[in-house]
Amino acid sequence: MILHLRAAVQQLYAAPPARFTALRTELVSQAKSAGDQDLAKQVAALRKPTVAAWATNHFVRTHPEDLAEFRAFAELLREAQRTLDADQLRALGRERARRVDALGLQIAAAADEAGQSVGAGALAEVHDTLVALIADEEAEKKILTGALVKALSYSGFGSVDIDDAVAIEDAEPALTVIEGEGGGSGAREAPAAVDLEERRRARRQAQRHRLAGALKAAQDAARDADRHVAVLTARQEEVTEGIADLERRLTTARERLARVSAELDDAVAERDRREAAQAQAEEALTQHDSEG
Numbered sequence: 001m002i003l004h005l006r007a008a009v010q011q012l013y014a015a016p017p018a019r020f021t022a023l024r025t026e027l028v029s030q031a032k033s034a035g036d037q038d039l040a041k042q043v044a045a046l047r048k049p050t051v052a053a054w055a056t057n058h059f060v061r062t063h064p065e066d067l068a069e070f071r072a073f074a075e076l077l078r079e080a081q082r083t084l085d086a087d088q089l090r091a092l093g094r095e096r097a098r099r100v101d102a103l104g105l106q107i108a109a110a111a112d113e114a115g116q117s118v119g120a121g122a123l124a125e126v127h128d129t130l131v132a133l134i135a136d137e138e139a140e141k142k143i144l145t146g147a148l149v150k151a152l153s154y155s156g157f158g159s160v161d162i163d164d165a166v167a168i169e170d171a172e173p174a175l176t177v178i179e180g181e182g183g184g185s186g187a188r189e190a191p192a193a194v195d196l197e198e199r200r201r202a203r204r205q206a207q208r209h210r211l212a213g214a215l216k217a218a219q220d221a222a223r224d225a226d227r228h229v230a231v232l233t234a235r236q237e238e239v240t241e242g243i244a245d246l247e248r249r250l251t252t253a254r255e256r257l258a259r260v261s262a263e264l265d266d267a268v269a270e271r272d273r274r275e276a277a278q279a280q281a282e283e284a285l286t287q288h289d290s291e292g
Contacts, residue, residue, distance in 0.1 A: 004039070005039060005042050005043065005168060006168070006170075006172060008027050008031075008039075008042075008043045008046065009046065009147050009167045009168055010146075010147075011023065011027065012024055012027065012043075012046055012167070013049060013054075013057050013146055013147045013148075013167060014057070014058075014061060014146070016114065016115060016116065017048070017049070017051065017054050017116055018115075020048045020049075021048065024043060024044065024046060024048075027043050028040045028043050028044045031043055046167050046168075047149045047167065048149070049148060049149045049150070050122070050125070050149070050150050050151060051111075051116065051118060051119070051122040051125075052118070052122040052123075052125030052126045052129065052150075052151040053125075053129075053148035053149055053150050053151055054111070054116060054148075055107050055108065055110070055111035055116065055118050055122065055126055056107060056126060056129055056143060056148055056151075057146045057147065057148055058107075058110060058111055058114055058116075059106070059107045059110050059111075060143065060144060060145075060146040061146050062110060062114075063106070063110060066103070066106060067103075069210055070099060070103050070130070070133075071133070071140065072210045072211050072214070073092075073095070073096075073099055073134075073210075073214060074133055074134040074140065075211070076092060076211055076214050076215065076218075077089075077092045077093075077096060077134055078134070078135075078137070080092055087218075087222040087225075088215075088218050088222070090222075090225075091217075091218040091221045091222055091225075092214075092218060096134065100127055100130045100131060100134070101127070103130055104123060104126045104127045104130060105123075107126050108122075108123050108126065125151035125153075126151065128151055128152065128153040128154070129143065129148075129151045129152045129153070131153075131154050132152035132153055132154040132160040133152075135154040135160060136154065136159050136160040136162075138159065138160065138162055139152050139154075139159075139160040139162055139165075141173070142162050142165050142166050144173040145166050145167075145172065145173055146173075147166045147167040147168070148165060148166055149164070149165065149166060149167055150164070150165060152165055
């Protein structure tokens with residue numbers, strides 16, 4: 001028996017897609033039987049999630065550790081964007097596509113195991129939703145409710161459009177695994193407050209460890225990139241100096257060519273003069289001999 005709208009949302013959006021419509025009808029009937037017409041109308045208005053939205057909701061509930069690791073990476077990337085850390089942004093930007101693709105395939109596999117196939121179009125929407133999670137903290141909060149009704153997307157600037165993205169605007173994060181059907185229970189019993197606090201501290205410690213590891217990996221990658229740049233810079237300077245030396249030698253060779261060309265021009269002119277004088281002398285001798 002549901003007592004409020006949030007309980008209905010938890011049950012409905014944890015149920016397999018094939019059961020959504022029938023379960024919604026059952027919950028509406030329960031609310032009417034309890035004399036709560038307003039609740040019945042609210043439940044009836046809840047929208048069935050798309051395949052991509054359901055797959056994401058299912059993963060939020062069933063794989064919190066994998067999602068926590070991805071969220072830690074997202075926070076690291078957002079922090080680099082806030083601080084305009086160019087080196088870290090380059091390193092994490094290259095990692096982003098790999099992580100989004102890998103987690104998208106995990107989400108699709110988890111949905112398939114639960115009996116819901118995720119086609120290429122839905123997988124692309126899951127991919128877009130993960131990109132939106134990285135880009136916008138508000139989008140991340142909506143995803144964590146486990147009550148998405150449609151995929152999210154990020155255009156590359158500004159904030160993510162999260163209007164009408166979840167079943168109800170005040171949906172709470174799906175912190176526990178929801179039993180959609182069976183046993184008459186809507187959700188697992190909440191652990192004691194002290195246990196929740198202990199788990200929260202453990203999650204934060206694990207998250208910090210992952211953040212520190214990601215930061216170290218990014219720093220190592222940045223150092224490797226710096227070393228590569230230094231090596232290439234030295235090679236560039238070597239080649240540049242070689243070109244300068246060749247240009248100096250070319251200038252010297254051109255100057256020598258100019259001098260030799262000038263000397264050649266003078267020599268040719270001198271030869272022409274002497275050949276002309278020779279011809280005149282030969283002609284004078286021939287004329288003298290003919291007159292004798």
